Amino acid sequence: MKPEFAPGFIPPDERARLLALARSSIRDFLLHQRAPEAAALPKPGEHRGAFVTLHLAGRLRGCIGRMDSPDPLDTLVAVLAVLAASRDPRFPPLQPHELDAVEIELSILTPPETVPAADVLDRLQTGVHGVAVSLGGARGLLLPQVAPEQGWNAHRFLEETCRKAGLPPHAWRDPDARIELFTAEVFSEAEYPAGNANAAGGMTHK
Template sequence: MSAPLPRLEEPAQRELLALARRTLERYLASGQKPDYTPALEEIETPAAAFVTLRNGGELRGCIGHLASDRPLFRTVAECVISAAVDDRRFRPVTHDELGEIDIEISVLTPFRRVAGPEEIEIGRHGLLLSRSGRRGLLLPQVAVEHGWDRETFLGQTCRKAGLPTDAWRDSTTVIEVFGAQVFSDRKLG
């Protein structure tokens, strides 16, 4: 990943959330993505991000892009569509649900490999765990939302990767941490 993106100020957060909602509305209505020219240069910086969709507090989709290889606004536009229609854990979001959908964006900091689990801080770090061609990622807020301790967080990330829940103890398993700036239309209003 490239240099860390500076923290986004509220106007940039609002612009990204509005872009995500317009993109989702247009795509669900017509299958088309809207053309978009950012008003703020800040959201043109390349960044990795995830978009999480909830309906009534229940998860409806969560998809992200781990590389900082495209402008943040494009990453968000692509991820909101994928979260709505490509997350295999859920049926696709429908146009009728739009009024109930909350959008949350997580802009990721660079990944950093850790030597051991003692370096992981619940509430501050997300996890990317990989071994034998399998990868699992959980955002920093997931451990907090579920009340997990460090070992449970590691085990659940292993599970997400399709590995045994104790795979994090294996020396061939790579554990990386990252931070995220998280904001949502529910919280910004």
């Protein structure tokens, strides 16, 4: 039986607040050149990774994340939101006139588990797990929602994660490769339209 890594539950009101924080952080950066400040020490259990994904007219417009971070979740979401809007090398920086049309999606990650290559096809559940593959200083990561969006099976998901790292598609089979599985709580402004509100949840800026 394939295991599931159950993520901690983020209540709906907290999801909406985090989305609002991400939007207000992007707005402050685009309109006022204010970047998020570091916040207080994280709460117990807050040591988690996160990704912020931006979509415009149904297309990817930016995505930046960290697999784990010592920062409080509020700080991490605010910083990653600004980076997704301004530093994704695949896209030009987001412009102020695009802000209202952008949809923000957050993926809050569980701690990753290293899985041997011999076991990964039995352990990996597409639509449940995200994958990271590391080899020789290169690392690729794809979020859990990517495989079902693209119609990939587990084998293809591993190959595409390798390609994301700039590695050959079968690099995950290399004895020196490190394969990590994780899950994520994924939610967006499509589900929580209050994320467009101006409340920043106490986030400070400089």
